[in-house]
Amino acid sequence: MRIAAKIAAFQLLDVLRSRWLFGYAIFFLVTTELLLRFGGDATRALVSLTSIVLFTVPLAAIVFATIYVHRAREFIELLLAQPVGRGAMFAGTYGAMAVSLSAGVVLGIGMPFVVRGGAGAGGAAAVLVAAGAALTLVFAGAGVAIALRTDDRLRAFGIALGGWACAAMAYDAVLLVVATALAGAPLERPLLAATLANPIDLARVVMLMHLDISALMGYTGASFTRVFTASTGTALAAASLAAWAAGPALLGARLFRRKDF
Amino acid sequence: MIEFRSLTKSFGAREVLRGVDLCVRPGRVTAVVGSNGAGKTTLIKCLLGLVRPDGGEIRVNGARIGGDPAYRATIGYASQMSRFPEHLTAREVTKILLGLRGGSAVIDWELFERLALAPHLDTRVRALSGGTRQKLAVALAFLFAPRVLVLDEPSAGLDPVANAVLKDKILSERSDGKTVLVTSHVMSELDELADDIVFLRAGRVGYAGSVQKLRVFTGQPHLERAIASMMKKEVVCA
Numbered sequence: 001m002r003i004a005a006k007i008a009a010f011q012l013l014d015v016l017r018s019r020w021l022f023g024y025a026i027f028f029l030v031t032t033e034l035l036l037r038f039g040g041d042a043t044r045a046l047v048s049l050t051s052i053v054l055f056t057v058p059l060a061a062i063v064f065a066t067i068y069v070h071r072a073r074e075f076i077e078l079l080l081a082q083p084v085g086r087g088a089m090f091a092g093t094y095g096a097m098a099v100s101l102s103a104g105v106v107l108g109i110g111m112p113f114v115v116r117g118g119a120g121a122g123g124a125a126a127v128l129v130a131a132g133a134a135l136t137l138v139f140a141g142a143g144v145a146i147a148l149r150t151d152d153r154l155r156a157f158g159i160a161l162g163g164w165a166c167a168a169m170a171y172d173a174v175l176l177v178v179a180t181a182l183a184g185a186p187l188e189r190p191l192l193a194a195t196l197a198n199p200i201d202l203a204r205v206v207m208l209m210h211l212d213i214s215a216l217m218g219y220t221g222a223s224f225t226r227v228f229t230a231s232t233g234t235a236l237a238a239a240s241l242a243a244w245a246a247g248p249a250l251l252g253a254r255l256f257r258r259k260d261f
Numbered sequence: 262m263i264e265f266r267s268l269t270k271s272f273g274a275r276e277v278l279r280g281v282d283l284c285v286r287p288g289r290v291t292a293v294v295g296s297n298g299a300g301k302t303t304l305i306k307c308l309l310g311l312v313r314p315d316g317g318e319i320r321v322n323g324a325r326i327g328g329d330p331a332y333r334a335t336i337g338y339a340s341q342m343s344r345f346p347e348h349l350t351a352r353e354v355t356k357i358l359l360g361l362r363g364g365s366a367v368i369d370w371e372l373f374e375r376l377a378l379a380p381h382l383d384t385r386v387r388a389l390s391g392g393t394r395q396k397l398a399v400a401l402a403f404l405f406a407p408r409v410l411v412l413d414e415p416s417a418g419l420d421p422v423a424n425a426v427l428k429d430k431i432l433s434e435r436s437d438g439k440t441v442l443v444t445s446h447v448m449s450e451l452d453e454l455a456d457d458i459v460f461l462r463a464g465r466v467g468y469a470g471s472v473q474k475l476r477v478f479t480g481q482p483h484l485e486r487a488i489a490s491m492m493k494k495e496v497v498c499a
Contacts, residue, residue, distance in 0.1 A: 006361065007357070007361075010346070010349060010353060010356075010357045014346035014348045017348035018347075071344075073344075074340060074342050075344060075345055075346055077311055078338070079358075079361065080309070081311065081338040082330075082333055082334075082358060083331050083332075083333045083334040083361070084330055258313070260272070260306075260311070260312040261312065
């Protein structure tokens with residue numbers, strides 16, 4: 001654990017100095033501030049912010065992680081040539097990446113609410129920050145796994161973008177087409193499973209159930225609310241999102257242990 | 262002593278190492294040579310645990326290497342592609358390795374001094390020239406006074422002065438009884454340094470023995486011509 005912490009500390013320093021992270025945090029800071037000032041009440045600002053977070057956080061996390069692992073490959077090789085286990089090396093590298101990206105989301109979105117002295121719309125801002133951090137873990141883990149599985153940088157970048165586009169844009173559209181084609185069939189439970197299979201949908205459900213705005217949930221999210229009560233649904237969605245956060249990281253760790261560098 | 266026994270490794274359908282049997286003796290500089298794709302880097306990476314062999318075994322000073330990374334405390338490594346985190350300074354990169362090796366490691370700053378790295382230690386890596394980065398990579402390989410040195414094309418990008426310093430250091434380590442395994446495409450350089458040659462051809466050992474014997478075997482006084490002769494003849498004389 002000490003070795004992983006040492007590796008993470010230096011990798012974190014490298015990321016912090018790149019200024020990329022500051023740009024990322026400032027983007028959320030400015031967006032949140034503008035929405036709170038000009039977007040109406042806190043609930044309406046949070047709804048707009050949710051759409052932005054669900055779109056940008058997965059994209060930034062998966063692209064950053066994929067590029068970071070590829071760029072660090074030679075240095076990872078040098079560190080693995082030291083008396084260091086692969087588990088510690090992975091934990092340090094992934095940990096630094098996850099912490100820095102999550103910090104960008106937490107500080108960028110959280111600061112304007114903290115300055116205003118409240119969690120916003122009954123704690124919904126805190127829920128959004130947590131959902132954003134969870135999505136960061138999911139997609140950073142996915143980016144690491146893609147980079148480890150695909151040696152060609154350009155191909156890895158393409159797969160990362162494709163994965164994000166599928167989860168963020170194509171998924172709900174495809175399900176809507178399927179549901180329309182199978183109109184009349186009992187699709188509630190398959191659609192519920194479909195929601196659980198997409199972390200972005202889960203984050204949307206968690207957020208909008210908290211705000212109690214089912215009209216904005218998207219097709220899969222709406223079916224989720226028909227099956228569950230608000231509290232049960234939120235708990236299930238949050239637990240599933242937590243499982244999603246761990247899944248890609250565990251896959252990345254497994255690939256890292258077996259990887260030929 | 263490093264021993265490779267029946268070492269095999271494939272990447273997909275491509276067999277890169279096809280049963281390598283080899284002994285690398287201590288107190289000698291052993292050069293691994295061969296054409297591109299012959300398996301030189303894969304062999305070195307297997308020794309470092311960066312690549313997992315499909316079969317066979319590797320022993321370092323009699324102990325079989327496996328999942329425990331502790332054996333790598335005896336190895337210093339410089340790769341042919343020295344890339345470090347761009348926003349860290351050379352001093353911070355050095356500190357990472359010092360932190361990973363623990364407080365008990367013996368530290369040898371000689372190459373840092375002789376390669377004049379001191380003025381660059383507080384410069385971020387991205388502001389360093391390619392040559393200075395390579396000097397740092399080479400100096401880091403020697404930093405912990407390792408018993409085994411694995412140098413994968415270490416002179417690539419070094420200026421003539423730095424190259425001479427590196428060669429002197431390698432020869433001095435040899436006289437201290439260290440094991441040095443080096444790859445290079447510059448045969449004149451290996452002519453100066455190498456005691457033994459391992460010639461790899463398509464993942465097999467084509468020749469393993471002293472430079473002197475290779476010269477006699479091929480009838481060529483210069484190493485470069487001797488290796489070229491081996492490549493053309495496609496003979497196996499291990």
